Amino acid sequence: MLAPRPLGGRIITPTFVIASTLALIAAAIVLYRLVFGLAAVTNLSDGYPWGIWIVADVMIGSAFGCAGYAVAILVYLFNRGEYHPLIRPALLASLFGYGLAGLAVIVDLGRWWQFYAMFVPWYMNPSSVMLETALCIAVYAMIICLEFAPAVLERFGLNRLNARLKRVMFAIVALGLLLPTMHQSSLGTILVILGHKLSPLWQTEWLPLLYLLSALLMGLGIVVFEAMISASGFRRPFEVEILGKLAGVTVVLLAAFLVVRIGDLAARGAFSLAFRPDVRSLMFWIELSLMSAPLVILGPPANRRRPQTLFLGAFVLLLGGIVYRVNSYLVGLTPATGNWHYFPTLAEIMVTLGLFSLEVVLFLLFVKLLPILPARHKAEEAGRT
Amino acid sequence: MPDDHGTIAGAEAGVAELGDLDGYRRSLGGMRRRDFLRFCTGVAATLGLSPGLGVRIANAAVAAARPTVIWLSGQACTGCTETLLRTQHPSLESLILDQISLDYSETLMAGAGHQAENWKAAALKQNWGKYLLVTDGAIPTKDGGIYCKIGGKTILESVTEAAKGAAAVVAVGSCASWGGVPSSSPNPTGAVATNKIITDRPVVNIPGCPPNPYNFLATVLHFVTFGKLPELDDKGRPKFAFGRLIHENCERRPHFDAGRFAIEFGDYGHRQGYCLYKLGCKGPETYANCPAIGFNDVGQGNWPIGTGHPCVGCTEEGVGFSKGIHELATLQSVAPPLGYPGVVEDKGQGVTPVAAATLAGIAGAVVGAGAVMTSRLGHHPPHPPGPPQTPSPPPAE
Numbered sequence: 148m149l150a151p152r153p154l155g156g157r158i159i160t161p162t163f164v165i166a167s168t169l170a171l172i173a174a175a176i177v178l179y180r181l182v183f184g185l186a187a188v189t190n191l192s193d194g195y196p197w198g199i200w201i202v203a204d205v206m207i208g209s210a211f212g213c214a215g216y217a218v219a220i221l222v223y224l225f226n227r228g229e230y231h232p233l234i235r236p237a238l239l240a241s242l243f244g245y246g247l248a249g250l251a252v253i254v255d256l257g258r259w260w261q262f263y264a265m266f267v268p269w270y271m272n273p274s275s276v277m278l279e280t281a282l283c284i285a286v287y288a289m290i291i292c293l294e295f296a297p298a299v300l301e302r303f304g305l306n307r308l309n310a311r312l313k314r315v316m317f318a319i320v321a322l323g324l325l326l327p328t329m330h331q332s333s334l335g336t337i338l339v340i341l342g343h344k345l346s347p348l349w350q351t352e353w354l355p356l357l358y359l360l361s362a363l364l365m366g367l368g369i370v371v372f373e374a375m376i377s378a379s380g381f382r383r384p385f386e387v388e389i390l391g392k393l394a395g396v397t398v399v400l401l402a403a404f405l406v407v408r409i410g411d412l413a414a415r416g417a418f419s420l421a422f423r424p425d426v427r428s429l430m431f432w433i434e435l436s437l438m439s440a441p442l443v444i445l446g447p448p449a450n451r452r453r454p455q456t457l458f459l460g461a462f463v464l465l466l467g468g469i470v471y472r473v474n475s476y477l478v479g480l481t482p483a484t485g486n487w488h489y490f491p492t493l494a495e496i497m498v499t500l501g502l503f504s505l506e507v508v509l510f511l512l513f514v515k516l517l518p519i520l521p522a523r524h525k526a527e528e529a530g531r532t
Numbered sequence: 533m534p535d536d537h538g539t540i541a542g543a544e545a546g547v548a549e550l551g552d553l554d555g556y557r558r559s560l561g562g563m564r565r566r567d568f569l570r571f572c573t574g575v576a577a578t579l580g581l582s583p584g585l586g587v588r589i590a591n592a593a594v595a596a597a598r599p600t601v602i603w604l605s606g607q608a609c610t611g612c613t614e615t616l617l618r619t620q621h622p623s624l625e626s627l628i629l630d631q632i633s634l635d636y637s638e639t640l641m642a643g644a645g646h647q648a649e650n651w652k653a654a655a656l657k658q659n660w661g662k663y664l665l666v667t668d669g670a671i672p673t674k675d676g677g678i679y680c681k682i683g684g685k686t687i688l689e690s691v692t693e694a695a696k697g698a699a700a701v702v703a704v705g706s707c708a709s710w711g712g713v714p715s716s717s718p719n720p721t722g723a724v725a726t727n728k729i730i731t732d733r734p735v736v737n738i739p740g741c742p743p744n745p746y747n748f749l750a751t752v753l754h755f756v757t758f759g760k761l762p763e764l765d766d767k768g769r770p771k772f773a774f775g776r777l778i779h780e781n782c783e784r785r786p787h788f789d790a791g792r793f794a795i796e797f798g799d800y801g802h803r804q805g806y807c808l809y810k811l812g813c814k815g816p817e818t819y820a821n822c823p824a825i826g827f828n829d830v831g832q833g834n835w836p837i838g839t840g841h842p843c844v845g846c847t848e849e850g851v852g853f854s855k856g857i858h859e860l861a862t863l864q865s866v867a868p869p870l871g872y873p874g875v876v877e878d879k880g881q882g883v884t885p886v887a888a889a890t891l892a893g894i895a896g897a898v899v900g901a902g903a904v905m906t907s908r909l910g911h912h913p914p915h916p917p918g919p920p921q922t923p924s925p926p927p928a929e
Contacts, residue, residue: 190880190881192879192880192881193879194879194880195880375905375909376905379905379908379909453909454909455906455907455909455910457909458905458906458909459902459906462902462905462906463902466898466899466902485877485879486877486878486879487879487880488878488879488880488881488882488883489880489881489882490881490882490883490884490887490888491887491891492881492884492887493884493886493887493890495887496887496890496891496894497890500894
């Protein structure tokens with residue numbers, strides 16, 4: 148396995164153009180929102196102060212962003228060096244996931260120009276789980292930048308700076324392991340303190356663990372997903388061997404998640420709610436099916452060596468994670484008394500779509516310009532060209 | 533009873549001479565002191581009072597003058613008197629022993645026959661122009677009023693005669709107030725209300741079947757205390773009790789306003805305590821304070837509507853005993869709207885077609901792309917489970 152190097156190639160591709168256009172539309176809407184306020188763009192209300200900008204962009208974006216966290220745990224905590232080639236793409240996913248989640252939070256703040264108050268000690272509420280989450284995510288976004296910095300420094304030949312950074316990298320990596328453990332579980336804690344507002348189908352004291360596990364699962368899922376997409380898109384070899392092993396880890400974690408999830412539901416006797424003819428139970432079953440399916444798809448070792456099933460498993464797992472987070476933050480939540488309704492506006496959807504498109508754009512730019520993906524063997528390159 | 537015992541002479545001896553009970557032989561019908569106390573205890577028992585109150589009754593019988601009340605019952609069921617027996621504040625004994633001197637009441641008086649009639653005559657004569665006349669029951673007028681006679685006199689005559697010397701006249705119950713049940717069609721006895729007989733002075737009407745006793749007591753005590761009658765409405769009813777529609781103070785009114793009605797007895801709405809308007813409740817056209825004070829001092833809710841039965845409009849002429857019990861009331865103050873607002877108004881913006889279509893499109897595109905990708909990857913053969921790759925040493929980081 149060779150050291151990472153830039154892919155090169157054409158920047159302007161159809162995918163790039165489409166994704167950039169969507170991102171530009173989103174940027175225009177965000178600008179409009181920053182000037183004219185939330186009500187001008189969103190369907191947010193006193194009853195639903197959190198919409199898809201929080202649920203999709205932050206909850207899902209940051210879960211995707213756990214790729215770096217999940218792989219770093221394997222590489223640095225369990226000392227499994229064989230996963231090291233995956234660390235840079237994973238960190239890239241983290242960088243985008245967290246960077247854009249942070250951006251989305253600022254866009255979603257009612258008085259966004261006061262966001263700096265979060266970092267001013269005398270404005271802080273030290274008892275707030277929101278503060279913990281916000282600071283954690285903000286600091287972690289910076290940590291990812293530092294973890295990712297070597298790729299940029301290498302590219303521009305800043306070797307002395309790179310060498311200095313490497314001397315403190317162990318501390319940065321340690322923080323990078325600690326912080327997501329804190330804030331990903333805190334995303335669950337936020338729901339725990341919402342108490343009865345969350346349907347018993349999702350409300351449990353195990354939410355912090357479930358959120359941590361789902362973050363790890365989605366992080367691992369995005370690594371496999373992204374690797375398969377880049378391999379297919381950039382006509383690179385499928386790193387099936389290493390991804391298959393990663394999928395094995397995923398299966399174990401997923402089994403743990405399902406044991407906690409289903410065991411908790413059964414222990415609390417909340418399963419009866421899943422048989423009511425309403426949207427919540429429908430969404431619950433969709434979530435449970437999507438979360439269980441990867442166990443079947445990736446369970447047999449043979450399937451973990453086939454690109455097709457590897458991709459499908461990761462894809463379904465990501466969908467399941469998305470639905471789990473949307474369910475617990477939006478579908479299962481009754482944020483206020485009264486007959487409140489919420490469904491995102493077209494503008495809200497376009498902003499979320501634009502943010503994820505921006506991730507695609509940036510990913511394409513980064514892998515082509517910076518040393519992210521492992522270089523191919525000379526023979527392979529010769530075979531391809 | 534021998535004529536020389538209970539005579540009007542005793543009454544004429546005057547209240548002032550009643551101080552010495554042992555010297556009171558003749559007016560007590562020849563009773564000794566012990567007999568009199570035993571008799572008063574018996575009266576207490578008759579009234580359902582504690583036997584210990586016999587002494588108070590005895591004292592009251594000889595106490596200083598209290599306003600005299602003459603109670604004449606016509607075509608009545610005695611319900612009005614019965615309801616009076618159930619009062620607690622003031623209690624009946626406090627009323628008739630401390631507040632008023634109930635000198636004649638066919639139901640409550642201990643005397644009977646000529647003695648009672650003579651006592652009435654004496655009381656009328658002695659308190660001429662000062663006593664309070666209470667009537668309950670309707671007064672038949674057909675055929676000279678022969679359908680209701682007491683002591684050989686028609687009630688028509690008794691009331692006409694007693695009214696001449698009365699300071700005030702109070703008609704208790706729907707029958708006395710506006711004719712009530714006896715006057716309802718076809719009214720074979722020509723029954724009429726008290727104020728149809730006594731037309732030269734105001735008659736206070738306390739309608740109800742029975743009326744709430746406190747409406748009567750309050751009126752009487754108002755008279756006793758202030759020497760005049762409370763403010764009356766155009767139908768002679770005290771405004772303090774009959775100034776408002778039942779509908780206005782009904783505890784089920786919010787259900788009416790929200791459009792929640794019991795449709796039949798025992799249905800869901802009835803069990804939930806919904807509005808009884810559609811079961812024929814006459815609350816919307818009946819003036820009374822029933823919802824405000826309840827009955828029998830056992831707490832709120834003890835009145836017809838409170839127990840789940842529609843109001844029959846007993847206090848209202850032309851409603852009670854005239855309209856069918858389950859006939860819809862004529863709404864006086866408010867009409868139910870044709871449509872009702874939701875109990876909880878919808879707030880916030882729900883799903884719109886464009887947003888839903890966009891989201892569905894994106895979801896479809898994601899799933900479709902996933903499916904296409906999966907199918908494309910199917911062309912790649914499974915990776916052989918060859919020897920494990922030797923992990924490359926991590927780049928020097």
